[in-house]
Amino acid sequence: MNLQITVKMILVMFLLCSGLSDFTFGSNRLRVFRFPDNENEPDWDGALSECNKANESFVTLYDEEDANFVANFSDGKQRLWLGLRKGRNITWSDGVPVTFNATYEIEKAGTQICVAIDNNTWTSLNCSERKPFMCNKDGNYTLYEDEKNWCKALQYCRHFSADLVSISNESQNDEVIKKGNNTSFWIGLMHDEWEWADKSCSLYRNWDTESALLDPIEKCTISTALGLLKNQECPNSQAFSFCSKGKTRIRVIDHHLTWERAFDYCKANHTGMLQIENENDQKAVEQWLNNTDVTGPFWIGLRQSRVFGFWIWRDRTVTYSKWKNGTEPKLPMSNHCGAINQTEWSDEHCWRRLPFLCEEKIIFMN
Template sequence: MSLSLSVLMMTSVLLVLSLGLFDFTVGSHLRRVSFFLSKDDDKMNWMDSLNKCKSNESSLVTVYHQEDLGALLKNVPGEEGVQFWSGLRKNQSSVTTWSDGNSLAFNNSQVTSIGDDQICEAMTNITWKAFNCSDRKPFMCYKDNNYILIDKEKDWCQALQYCRRHYTDLVSISNETQNNDVSEKGKNKTFWIGLQHDQWTWVDGSCSTYRNWPKNNNNNPECATFDLNNLHKVQCAIDGGIFCTKGNMRIKVIKNKSTWEGALDYCEENHNGLLWIEDEEDQKAVEQWLNHTEVEGPFWIGLRQSTLFGFWIWKDRTVGYSKWKNGKIPAMPMSNHCGVIDKTSALGQWSDEDCWREHHFLCEEEIAFMNKK
């Protein structure tokens, strides 16, 4: 692994040099949260809140899991009775869709009614079965005319993201023959297919399986707020606090420890890769999570020094923005060759570290969107 990784890094660096891409940028990519609640005027109805987010080139927040709620509310000034808007709103149109946008020409579903729960379809043999989308199962992707069973357990949205990253999409089924072919490829397992039933949509179009409604919240409003524990269905006209988010990569704090190369392998296998930081906006997004997580640092990030040229790179791109400790870039021959980000003594500062030491680490995971962007 060490030799092949070094060769890969050298090849990447040479490519960067030959193409003159030292100023290569793609814009801020890490998901960052901002909130507005400093005065009464900052509380708005759902639509005005959405428009305020749009004016900042962002959207009302999508909640992905319970940890997300803790991170969102950790540093918000306490104010009794304040409700915070989520980007979740009830659909006015069709609620049953294939993830790749194909029409529902063939339907073997046994779902007859859809409440406020999010329902996704899985296949066992040739039978379609409905499950909560947050359940974890194997899944089937497709590319061209090939069906690929992935024997890893993921929730439906994670399965969707995986299929789009490595293949084309979760499998959709348009006729009886295709249904039988997919079943045969399924090897008698129960696996996700690309059909979802959901009356609610996140306004930014992202896919999230989080639907933690309280048991007594059975009324029919069309918007949703949240607190530390739950989502709540409310009238869209009430006033609420505003959380806005932008960025297409979620930050994942990994609680087990590994060497830098072990962290790289883990992140590429289970997410999109070790986290990299494009600019100051990304840096602030990371600091938000470091300030929230109880996991102690330092954390490996995707930062490594070229042992051939001496400059620091993010896998296949050179470092533009940086936040090195004491403002000094670690230089050979005294430097270690891998990079960490600190949480304790110097929040968010980078430093060099021996690649063979074991640390917690940060991965990044691409957000899946129901409609491809």
């Protein structure tokens, strides 16, 4: 057995034993989108049923990038059912029943607000505000001073198998306040009369003008041709079904950076630089890039060992590939960092400045 194969086997065994490699065989890791194969326009429940039959759910929008993708992908369809429906009210992120409530004011009924502790008292704030936050892991409270919005704070806690802190009684409240050390920080309580069908954490609420002024009793939501959210009656309205599956978002970052700086940016702001682990991942990336307004090529989290020559992701070796011309770049002629255009991979000089792709795990409310 030659040295290169031996080293590669050792690396694979290390990754498996370290627990870093979360292999997925055949399932959809990255989000992929689909219109059911019919031209019907059912009501909200009928459309959701069409998605569920394929083990999918309605599409959730997380930001303007998602809304722009939907507008490009919709192919002229004017009205698409989304997963946002009026129904939930108040919840702790870890699913603990709300049995203790300190006094605080909610500015406007129907708005999405999150709760922070500020000056040792509870206060309601816009969930998009960036604040420090407190995580709870097995009764151990940790205050993080990095400022994040509420969903990003929850995502950070979950990354360490923790959750935003929940409070069940007065003594626990006193302990959390003490641990907060007079800092203003997020706790795990959210008020929201709307929830997404897949139970994910999204702060996106770009209502059209009419819907923003309404206080509906029972409403569902469509996406308009302009990417705005619009209230609709659930049983008495029709729109196209729009389905998705996958638990990791693709993020297109239109900053031109070297590979290493792009890698650091993804790690600091998202889950990491994008990996394409199988054919399903590749199809999801192609679908997204075909509907983005940013021009590639894009850095992905692919690099080559300059000693042994094999290509690796951040936590595994490459087992699926789609290299340009079907040929894997080899030492000594290859560049050492990987990029993708709309469909194919290429080796590029690592100091070249390119836009890049990150991935971000979706966080779900318990």
